[in-house]
Amino acid sequence: MKTTRRGFSTGAAITALGLAKGAGAQAAAVKIGVIYPLSGNSASAGNYSKQAIEVGADVINNGNADLAKIMPLAKGGGLSGLGGAKIQPIFAxxxxxxxxxxxxxxxxxSEEKVAALIGAYQSGITVTASAIAERHGIPFVNGESVAANLTERGFKWFFRVTPVAIDFARAYSEFLREQKAAGQKVGSIALVHENTEYGNSVGSVIGEQFAKDGLSITQKIAYSANSSDVQPQVLQLKEKNPDVLIFISYTSDAILYAKTMKEVNWKPSIMIADNAGFNDPAFVKSLGTTVEGLVNRSTFAGGKPGSVPALFNELYKKKTGGDDLDDVSARGLQGFLVLADALNRAGSTDPAKIRDALKATDLPAEQMVTGYDGVKFDDKGQNVKASTLVTQMRGGKYVAIWPKARATDQVILPYKGW
Amino acid sequence: MSFTLVQVIVSGLLLGAVYALFASGLTLVWGMMNVVNFAHGDFVMLGMYTAVVIWTALGGGPFASVPAAAILIATLGVLSYFLLVRHIMRGPMLAQILGTFGLALFLRYAAFWYFGADFKTLPDTLVGGSFTLGGVRFEGARMLAGVGGLAITLLLHVILTRTAMGSRMLAVSEDPVAAQLMGIRPQRMQAVAWAMAGAATGIAGALIATFFYTSPTVGETLAIIAFVTVSFGGFGSVLGALVAGLIIGVVESVSAYLIGPVYKDVIVYVLFVLVLWFRPQGLMGKA
Amino acid sequence: MNRYLFFGALVVLALVYPLLVQGIPVWERMGALVLLAAIGASAWNIVGGYAGQVSVGHAVFFGFGAYAAVVVYTHLGWPPIAGAPLGMLLSVILAAVIGVPTLRLSGHYFSMATIAVGELVRVLSSTSDFLGGAQGLGGPAMPRSVFDLSFLSATPFYYIFLAVLAFLLGLTWWIERARMGFYLRAIKDSERAARALGVSSGRYKLYAYMLSGAFTSLAGSLYLCMFGFVDPESGFGILISVKMVVMAALGGAGNLFGPLVGALILVPLEELSNSYLGGRGAGLTFVVYGAIIVIIARFLPSGLLSLFRPRPSKPAPKSEIASGHAD
Structure with missing residues (x-):
């Protein structure tokens, strides 16, 4: 893990350039700027995404026989539309x-002369980074920021591949109503969310959607991220004892909540976690077995053997020494692949041509790493086919349980915990 | 009083003891020597990583990790004193902020580079479990940390007030020149203070790691509350930090329960500013 | 004579810098970033350096400035820069509100109280819908007129910042020589002695704090105009406060050009180390950045400018240690 992270970007670049063969050797590499949090509090997410994108670049440049059966991009030899030019992610x-x-x-x-940009994880940073791209007329593809206003700015160079908060809220709502029909109790719902941009925006959208759909949120707890202690909140929950508990938390708080709930010995009959912290490989590794039956939202689930997600997951696992792709890294990789596809069709590094190609993007569901119905952008640059899967923790691993069309396993309720 | 509220207060007291534990090393160097160590949180972080390494890689339990962290962080403390702190004490107070902030970044990201950005948690089997007393639940790992916090704070207090070494250290902190005239070597005493502070900090880290996650930036999360604890209690008063820690812990828990977790920090900070308004030297500091 | 020549050369260099790096956007921007950081640190210097009241909560004013700018845009549709005077005014009032209770505190107690107030405001701002809550607020996405200060190149910002910094340094220079400067130095050396001599120390500390807050707020408004976004962390975060202190201390606090020198070292260091090392994702940027700060603090604890201007009046080592908590 350590060794792969250190110095890999140079390694990837060298492999990408060094293995160039045939026509590819003549075409200059196409540089893609990738902006992620590689230090600071969100560094673990940024570093996972970075490795996923390195896997993606490696597949495009050097090929993968299994993936090539489904994805034309995976034939190897770089971007065929650009005379076999290698794709080279430059990380920042x-x-x-x-x-x-x-x-x-x-x-x-300005310095690296990248053809396009990807990033930047935190919505607030995506705002400022994409503003520069817009002014310079460089396409910006965003794979994971969910703030609603990002696509409301009238930008012409901004494309967002990820589903946003309202998509998640609808998925939870539908899922819960189905469970209700199947006889589960969903009368009282508690919503626990952290108080930064992510938790606030997702929390309020869920609240609105549930109210519309007749699901009643009976308890709402906002807390400051990176808490030193969450016992009072868990005790509050225990006292009210809601049927359904929804968490919107980052990793550090997810760890504390999972541990504290076990200490206090309380669990609801359905526990849902909105991705993020509860999907962090570090969380899954250390606490996966204490949250058996936890329902999660993820755009990524292992998938059936031989499918795009399964194949990419194997490559990622090999690279990181055992980690699975998670929601964040898979969405980052998906964003990168969408851009690569557009570059290939554009057949040029001219920004306007790349933008036109992005606008014309129409990728089918079977080519997705993430569980989207495909990729197709509307006028605002939002992927209208973005959607999410509902997963469940099963023996230390998440499996897809909803929607039925893409489920690999059955729903098992109530929540079991430890 | 509702039963849950009793449980909340108990968990607040345990949390407060942990804050006191976290702040104990800081009280010593800050309170006694008037040196503010912005890298304190990162010292604790390294103590936590020591526990993680000994626990997961070397297979040792708390009996191995606590002394190891104490020794390691004490060494780090002495090294920091001789290589950096001794020199910046010659400059204005600002130099301390500058130097220890640089040290904080350096340590934090050295850990980042070496351990990666991932969150680590210790298996809760070693000091896991909990017991119930009169219907109130006590959790093993937090009890251990809380009791450890009390023990270390009291031990530091006894050393400072009841031993010859403590008197010498106090003499240096009051007036190094006079102390030197009386045959005490100030630098040596200050180095001892840093070693003691480091040991306490290392123990704090190893104990906190048993129930908290460990990551390179974890020190940052806890550092501000440690600063507030020390000044709330009053510089130079180890017992003050303990009392302040307990008050802050209970206030945080109760306000998180009754008002809402977002506001618990707000209430602690307001309380802190109010205390300083009425007692500018903190709860138990010397005027 | 030599000194004036040297100084003149620096002024000319500052004026022509954008021409020298024209066409290299990263370096055009670097100049603007240095000046912006220097404005913040120089504003802090008035109260932290000259009056010796080490505030570690100046992000409160910075955030007020940034939010004032974005709020007049969001709620009134004005160009963000129009919020700058409003932010300055509010910051002066806020400085009085914070300063009256906290400036009575001595030494570290004052620093800690300012940290607490800073964190308090940060948490409260994240719960305010008017301020966009935790999501923060963005400035005009597309420039509507020239007053939105949305430029492709950083050079216009460079000259705006240069003008502001020149004004601020001029003002500081004037204060340094005026009666207030004497009082502030007296307070810094020994507040008790100053009071014994009849200096109304509380009042002058408060004046310095209010003035400092106003210009820190201006720095915040300018930041917003350039970057176009603020959220509680980037406006009120403790790192913003600490960076102001660190920049001033690195160059030399209580020295007219100290903060500028600090910014000239730290901003390029931060940008370049991030550009060359950041992409590897191993945190090396901050290992290098931290190590360099440590080395400077170790060898020049009074700041870089102490190299050129040895100040014999500075307290000798032992009395620094002796200060203990007797103060």
Missing amino acids: DNQGTPAAGQNQALRLI
């Missing part, structure tokens, strides 16, 4: 600050 650290994100975006555009 946004340090978790909007200022650093914007400074790095400018550097990637």
Whole structure:
């Protein structure tokens, strides 16, 4: 893990360039700027995404026979539309600050002369970084920021592949109503969310959607991220004893909640976690077995053997020494692949041509790493086919349980815990 | 009083003891020597990683990890004193902020580089479990940390007030020149203070790691509350930090339960500023 | 004579810098970033350096400035820069509100109280819908007029920042020589002695704090104009406060050009180390950045400018240690 992280970017670049063969050797590599939090509080997410994108670049440049059966891009030999040019991700650290994100975006555009940008994880940083791309007329593909207003700015160069908060809220709502029909109790619902941009925006959207669908949220607890102690909140929950508990938390708090709930010995009959912390490989590794039956939202689930997600997961596992792809890294990789596909069709590194190609993107569901119905952008640059899966923790691993069309396993309720 | 509220207060007291534990090393160097160590949180973080390494890689339990962390962080404390702190004490107070902030970044990201950004948690089987007393649940790992916090704070207090070494250290902190005239070597005493502070900090880290997650930035999360604890209690008063820690722990828990977790920090900070308004030297500091 | 020549050369260099790096956007921006950081640190210097009241909560004012700018845009549709005077005014009032209770505190107690107030405001801002809550607020996505200060190049910002910094340093220079400067130095050396001499120390500390807060707020408004986004962390985060202190201390606090020198070292160091090391994702940026700060603090605890201007009046080592908590 350690060794792969250290110095890999140079390694990837060298492999990408060094293995160039045939026509590819003549075409200059196409640089893609990738901005992620590689230090600071969100660094673990950023570093997972970075490795996933390195896997993606490796597949495009050097090929993968199994993936090539489904994805034309995976034939190897770089981007065929650009005479076999290799794709070269250039990574930059946004340090978790909007200022650093914007400074790095400018550097990637002006110094590295990247053809397009990807990033930047935190919505606030995506705001500032994409503003620079917009002014310079460089396409910006976002794989994971969910703030609703990102696509409401009238930008012409901004494309978002990920589903947003409302998609998640609808998925939970439908899932819960189905469970209700199947006889589960969903009369009282508690919503626990952290109080930064992510928890607040997702929390309020869920609240609105549930109210519309007749699901009643009986308890709402907002807490500051990176708490030193969550016992009072868990005791509050225990006292009210809701049927359904929904968490919107980052990793550090997810760890504390899972541990504290076990200590206090309380569990609801359905526990849902909105991705993020509860999906972090570090969480799954250390606490997966104490949250057996936890329902989660993820755009990524292992998938059936031989499918795109399964194949990419194997490659990722090999690279990281045993980690599975998770929701964040899979969405990052998906964003990268969408951009690569557009570059290939554009057949040029001219920004306007790349943008036109992005606009014309129409990728089918079977080529998705994530569980989207495909990729197709609307006028605002939002992927209208983005959707999410509902997963459940089964023996230390998440499996897809909803929607039925893509489920690999049956729903098992109530929540078992430890 | 509702039963849950009793449980909340108990968990607040345990949390408060942990805050006191976390702050104990800081009280010593800050309270006694008037040196503010912005890297304190990162010292604790390294103590936590020591526990993680000994626990997961070497297979040792708390009996191995606590002394190991104490020794390691004490060494780090002495090294920091001789290589950095001794020199920045010659400059204005600002130099301490500058130097220890640089040290904090350096240590935090050295840990980041070496251990990666992942969150680590210890298996809760070693000091896991909990017991119930009169219907109130006590959790093993937190009890251990809380009791450890009490023990270390009291031990530091006894050393400072009841031993010859403590008197010498106090003499240096009051007036190094006069102390030197009386045959005490100030630098040596200050190095001892840093070693003691380091040991306490290391123990704090190893104990906190048993129920908290460990990551390179965890020190940052806990550091501000440690600063507040020490000044709330009053510089130079180890017992003050303990009392302040307990008050902060209970206030946080109760306000998180009754008002809402988002506001618990707000209430602690307001309380802190109010205390300083009425007692500018903190709860138990010397005027 | 030599000194004036040297100084003149620096002024000319500052004026022509953008021409020298024209066409290299990263370096155009670097100049603006240095000046912006220097404005914040120089504003802090008035109260932290000259008056010796080490505030570690100046992000409160920075955030007020940034939010004032974005709020007039969001709620009134004005260009963000129009919020700058409002932010300055509010910050002066806020400085009085914070300063009256906290400036009575001595030494570290004051620093800690300012940290607490800073965190307090940060948490409260994240619960305010008017301020966009934790999601923060963005400035105009697309420039509507020239007053939105949305430029492709950083050079216009460079000259705006340069003008502001020149004004601020001029003002500080004037204060340094005016009666207030004497009082502040007296307070810094020994508040008790100053009071014994009839200096109304509380009042002058408060004046310095209010002035400092106003210009820190201006720095926040300018930040927003350039970056176009603020959330509680990037406006009120403790790192913003600490960076102001660190920059001033690195160059030399209580020295007119100290904060500028600090910014000239730290901003390029941060940007370059992030550009060259950040992409590897191993945290090396901050290992290098931290190590360099440690080395400077170790060898020049009074700041870089102490190299050029040895100040014999500075207290000798032992009395520094002796200060203990007797103060």
